[in-house]
Amino acid sequence: MSDFARQNKATDAKIDTTTIFASGAFKIVYKGKYTKGERAGEECVCKIFKSESVFEESYFQEELKVVAKALEIVNMFNRDKHINQKILLNEPDVWTFTSGNKKGKKALIEPMITNFEKFNSNSGWTPKESSPWINAMQALSHFSYHTSNRRALLCDLQGGVYKDGFVLTDPVIISTNQEYGPTDLGVEGISTFFASHRCNQYCKVQWLVPHDKKKHFNVQKSTAMVLPNRQSRAALTCRLPG
Ligand SMILES: Nc1ncnc2c1ncn2[C@@H]1O[C@H](COP(=O)(O)OP(=O)(O)O)[C@@H](O)[C@H]1O
Ligand SMILES: [Mg+2]
Numbered sequence: 001m002s003d004f005a006r007q008n009k010a011t012d013a014k015i016d017t018t019t020i021f022a023s024g025a026f027k028i029v030y031k032g033k034y035t036k037g038e039r040a041g042e043e044c045v046c047k048i049f050k051s052e053s054v055f056e057e058s059y060f061q062e063e064l065k066v067v068a069k070a071l072e073i074v075n076m077f078n079r080d081k082h083i084n085q086k087i088l089l090n091e092p093d094v095w096t097f098t099s100g101n102k103k104g105k106k107a108l109i110e111p112m113i114t115n116f117e118k119f120n121s122n123s124g125w126t127p128k129e130s131s132p133w134i135n136a137m138q139a140l141s142h143f144s145y146h147t148s149n150r151r152a153l154l155c156d157l158q159g160g161v162y163k164d165g166f167v168l169t170d171p172v173i174i175s176t177n178q179e180y181g182p183t184d185l186g187v188e189g190i191s192t193f194f195a196s197h198r199c200n201q202y203c204k205v206q207w208l209v210p211h212d213k214k215k216h217f218n219v220q221k222s223t224a225m226v227l228p229n230r231q232s233r234a235a236l237t238c239r240l241p242g
């Protein structure tokens, strides 16, 4: 199920950690260049978590779990041809710095996306204007809720236009079991998202919508997070290998 994954296809990279390239609610992003492998010479990004907390190891695992689930949904959306262009998803790998002042530390590495744009957030923010890509992304979110039979919502859709398609990165999965990390706002998040969602030409009339649509969170462009809950985190760490 990795057909629409955009992978590193590289084994080494040189990262410039002297300048912060970008940052979000959760991560600091550095720019770099792949040095070995198929993508050697191409630009990449390197992401580290802002807070070096005891939860860091679980953050990496959760990021990869979100990407795997998101990829399943993106693959289905492409296969069903809900739009006439394809959507790719950057698939990060966890690499370890082998030199410099971050030696031994882990980071997420993935290919660079140019012309970065954000299309929705996990609290239901969407751009005021509309365009085919903006609408396609709202439809992808709606589709995810339908195809998961109300259990999950793929959102925080952001990335860049790429040849004949669109490349996404860092999506959020909101789930009824709240099992996808600190940006998973649970049932109230799903309800909040749909309070703002307006179906467009790419949404299908038969797609499920929640019965309850209410703004439980402030609608904001930046990613909203819930603070780690002691019990749930402890349970998660137990399941980590090693
Ligand atoms: N693959 C990428 N290529 C280019 N810029 C990126 C890429 N991934 C993230 N960014 C930039 O870094 C910012 C933060 O990255 P993101 O993965 O969204 O972290 P956070 O978890 O903090 O939201 C993004 O808003 C974007 O500006
Ligand atoms: Mg983000």
Ligand SMILES: [Zn+2]
Pocket (backbone or CB within 6 Å): 138, 139, 142, 197, 198, 199, 200, 203, 204
């Ligand atoms: Zn819709």
